[in-house]
Amino acid sequence: MSVSIEPLIRVPLAELQALLQQVFQRHGCSEAVAGVLAANCASAQRDGAHSHGVFRMPGYVSTLASGWVDGRAVPEVNDVAAAFVQVDAKGGFAQPALAAARQLLVQKARSAGIAVLAIHNSHHFAALWPDVEPFAEEGLIALSVVNSMTCVVPHGARKPLFGTNPIAFAAPCAGHPPIVFDMATSAMAHGDVQIAARQGEQLPTGVGVDAAGEPTTDPQAMLDGGALLPFGGHKGSALSMMVELLAAGLTGGHFSWEFDWSQHPGAKTPWTGQLIIVIDPAKSTATPFSYRSAALVEQMHAAGLSRLPGQRRFIERELSSDRGVSVTEVQWLELQGMLERQVDE
Amino acid sequence: MSVSIEPLIRVPLAELQALLQQVFQRHGCSEAVAGVLAANCASAQRDGAHSHGVFRMPGYVSTLASGWVDGRAVPEVNDVAAAFVQVDAKGGFAQPALAAARQLLVQKARSAGIAVLAIHNSHHFAALWPDVEPFAEEGLIALSVVNSMTCVVPHGARKPLFGTNPIAFAAPCAGHPPIVFDMATSAMAHGDVQIAARQGEQLPTGVGVDAAGEPTTDPQAMLDGGALLPFGGHKGSALSMMVELLAAGLTGGHFSWEFDWSQHPGAKTPWTGQLIIVIDPAKSTATPFSYRSAALVEQMHAAGLSRLPGQRRFIERELSSDRGVSVTEVQWLELQGMLERQVDE
Numbered sequence: 001m002s003v004s005i006e007p008l009i010r011v012p013l014a015e016l017q018a019l020l021q022q023v024f025q026r027h028g029c030s031e032a033v034a035g036v037l038a039a040n041c042a043s044a045q046r047d048g049a050h051s052h053g054v055f056r057m058p059g060y061v062s063t064l065a066s067g068w069v070d071g072r073a074v075p076e077v078n079d080v081a082a083a084f085v086q087v088d089a090k091g092g093f094a095q096p097a098l099a100a101a102r103q104l105l106v107q108k109a110r111s112a113g114i115a116v117l118a119i120h121n122s123h124h125f126a127a128l129w130p131d132v133e134p135f136a137e138e139g140l141i142a143l144s145v146v147n148s149m150t151c152v153v154p155h156g157a158r159k160p161l162f163g164t165n166p167i168a169f170a171a172p173c174a175g176h177p178p179i180v181f182d183m184a185t186s187a188m189a190h191g192d193v194q195i196a197a198r199q200g201e202q203l204p205t206g207v208g209v210d211a212a213g214e215p216t217t218d219p220q221a222m223l224d225g226g227a228l229l230p231f232g233g234h235k236g237s238a239l240s241m242m243v244e245l246l247a248a249g250l251t252g253g254h255f256s257w258e259f260d261w262s263q264h265p266g267a268k269t270p271w272t273g274q275l276i277i278v279i280d281p282a283k284s285t286a287t288p289f290s291y292r293s294a295a296l297v298e299q300m301h302a303a304g305l306s307r308l309p310g311q312r313r314f315i316e317r318e319l320s321s322d323r324g325v326s327v328t329e330v331q332w333l334e335l336q337g338m339l340e341r342q343v344d345e
Numbered sequence: 346m347s348v349s350i351e352p353l354i355r356v357p358l359a360e361l362q363a364l365l366q367q368v369f370q371r372h373g374c375s376e377a378v379a380g381v382l383a384a385n386c387a388s389a390q391r392d393g394a395h396s397h398g399v400f401r402m403p404g405y406v407s408t409l410a411s412g413w414v415d416g417r418a419v420p421e422v423n424d425v426a427a428a429f430v431q432v433d434a435k436g437g438f439a440q441p442a443l444a445a446a447r448q449l450l451v452q453k454a455r456s457a458g459i460a461v462l463a464i465h466n467s468h469h470f471a472a473l474w475p476d477v478e479p480f481a482e483e484g485l486i487a488l489s490v491v492n493s494m495t496c497v498v499p500h501g502a503r504k505p506l507f508g509t510n511p512i513a514f515a516a517p518c519a520g521h522p523p524i525v526f527d528m529a530t531s532a533m534a535h536g537d538v539q540i541a542a543r544q545g546e547q548l549p550t551g552v553g554v555d556a557a558g559e560p561t562t563d564p565q566a567m568l569d570g571g572a573l574l575p576f577g578g579h580k581g582s583a584l585s586m587m588v589e590l591l592a593a594g595l596t597g598g599h600f601s602w603e604f605d606w607s608q609h610p611g612a613k614t615p616w617t618g619q620l621i622i623v624i625d626p627a628k629s630t631a632t633p634f635s636y637r638s639a640a641l642v643e644q645m646h647a648a649g650l651s652r653l654p655g656q657r658r659f660i661e662r663e664l665s666s667d668r669g670v671s672v673t674e675v676q677w678l679e680l681q682g683m684l685e686r687q688v689d690e
Contacts, residue, residue: 078630080458080628080629080630081456081457081458081628082427082428082456082457082458083427083428083457083458083459083460084457084458084459084625084628084629086628086629086630111426111427112426112427112428112429112457113425113426113427113428113429113461114428114429114459114460114461114622115428115459116458116459116624118629120631141590141591141595153648154645154648154650156649156650156651156652157645157648157649157650158648158649159648159649160648161644161645161648167584169583169587171587171590171594179586179590181583181586181587183580183583231577231578231580231581232576232577232578232580232581233576233577234654235528235576235577235581236576236577236580238514238526238528238654239512241524241526241641241645241654242514242526244641245486245516245524245637245638245641246486248637249516249626249634249637249638249641250486250624250626250629250631250634250637251629251631252629252630252631252632255637255640255641255644257644277459277622279461279595280429281594281595283425283426283429283431284425284431284463284595284596284597285423285425285431285597286465286595286596286597287597289594289595292590292593292594292595292600293590293594295600296586296589296590296594296600299506299600299602300499300502300506300586303498303499303502303503303504303505303506304501304502304503304504305499305501305502306501307501309579309583309586
């Protein structure tokens with residue numbers, strides 16, 4: 001999905017990120033939180049992951065204005081055990097909670113061989129791959145799950161229960177960028193459904209249902225009281241269930257159906273939990289992992305795969321580095337406009 | 346898939362297990378290895394998981410006779426770090442390797458909060474859920490992946506590379522049996538394709554391709570030089586890739602395409618690796634996990650799900666406990682026959 005039919009401009013990454021930081025601070029985020037969110041959002045835009053880039057900013061502004069999320073929350077890190085870290089995000093965003101615990105998590109993973117970070121009382125409104133990719137850049141393997149908000153009908157059920165509940169994975173790969181994927185366990189990510197609705201596109205069958213629970217190809221019908229379906233039938237549905245159990249059940253975060261934002265008009269961010277597992281492959285006595293993953297990549301190319309998971313993002317990233325990050329003119333003007341508006345509007 | 350069209354008998358679990366133990370020993374397994382494999386195979390049959398029950402025995406006998414797997418291997422457990430255990434299965438089966446390391450793994454998970462077991466130089470020919478379910482019965486969460494043998498075409502590729510690469514998950518649930526799933530990342534498990542072929546059934550489109558790489562609904566064509574497809578398109582394919590990286594790349598086991606059994610006619614068992622991650626939810630300061638997972642189950646029922654993942658197995662298990670384990674007359678005779686045959690035939 002792309003927004004390239006509209007006129008584009010190219011902006012240096014640092015400039016985009018600085019503007020986003022200003023917008024976040026203008027709308028109630030502390031400098032620390034704004035810095036983390038701006039870097040996250042700018043990197044999604046840089047990588048062509050448009051459903052989680054600048055496209056998300058009106059939602060961030062709206063949810064901050066609603067009082068639903070605390071843009072100034074200071075996460076509380078709890079060192080629970082040799083390989084277990086828990087963070088109370090204090091009703092703020094998940095990314096600053098991860099940032100606060102990250103060093104301890106890496107230290108534990110390197111010492112114990114594996115470590116887990118359980119975040120609760122957190123809002124996650126971004127792509128999941130930026131949470132795992134940096135671990136792979138340090139030679140670690142990372143797996144993360146986050147639940148979201150009820151909008152997916154479990155396979156065989158009559159009404160929605162699960163969130164889009166993505167799973168993201170990152171692993172180092174010698175001589176290549178990290179191997180990274182980030183997949184909604186729904187047939188399509190919610191942001192992509194929103195983009196399709198905005199552009200008046202139809203979606204394939206099997207993506208979602210309308211308000212009556214009937215199959216539809218109209219993204220707007222899925223958003224207006226309808227719902228999404230899991231990817232891959234009962235298997236994707238089981239994975240989505242696992243995400244609820246790990247990201248909410250284990251962490252102490254809310255399940256996707258447990259929060260009530262009806263008193264906060266404009267609230268957009270699911271108030272749930274997130275789990276991140278980090279493994280240090282250097283603990284294995286086998287051939288260095290990154291050489292093994294490079295061998296896998298070689299075989300995947302030999303089998304005829306022209307593009308590996310995550311590869312499109314790295315190509316876009318290089319383009320953005322050469323020419324600046326691509327943003328539509330309309331989006332750029334909207335971002336400027338967000339600087340003008342009052343926090344309490 | 347079911348074999349109930351053939352005449353059935355009911356055998357007490359202990360009797361079936363004892364017979365299987367004798368068969369394994371008769372065909373070259375040590376008493377310890379035979380005990381582990383017999384318990385595993387009998388429990389699959391007990392739970393109605395026929396593709397991994399008695400149906401597997403001719404394959405076990407054939408692979409043992411071929412000299413491809415060592416039925417007397419003594420696994421070597423290596424205590425690597427506070428939360429990392431590695432086992433060299435010494436060319437034997439994966440289940441005895443897990444059994445040898447299990448106590449240490451549980452001890453580490455309870456102490457560190459999470460722990461990982463990396464098995465390599467192992468053969469896995471069984472269902473994966475019996476490896477994870479016992480952890481849930483002890484109040485722990487377990488996730489396991491095992492790669493197998495090249496028979497799945499990565500999404501977007503031209504030829505097979507991955508194995509059927511299952512993912513299994515188990516979690517405790519207050520007042521309920523554990524929540525357990527075990528899914529091939531292929532559109533169908535290899536054993537189920539074999540059963541369909543034997544019964545002359547056709548399969549849905551999207552399950553596999555023939556030797557020319559063309560879509561087919563004939564399971565025999567998939568087995569005769571054809572291949573399977575991943576479930577859920579590019580997402581299932583990415584998960585299958587992750588299984589290769591974790592079960593082989595990380596453990597030091599072979600990737601699904603790396604072993605050559607051509608010098609061992611009758612060899613059936615993939616010589617790869619397996620990863621098991623165990624989490625102790627008691628480390629989380631949240632509401633006890635098993636109450637949270639029970640709340641999830643309640644909501645899934647309320648959403649209209651009549652059957653949860655793994656539930657069919659628990660229903661069959663109860664039936665088997667009341668009436669004995671269901672085996673076809675033909676299978677029972679075959680098992681008796683396996684006792685007669687010489688090891689070296």
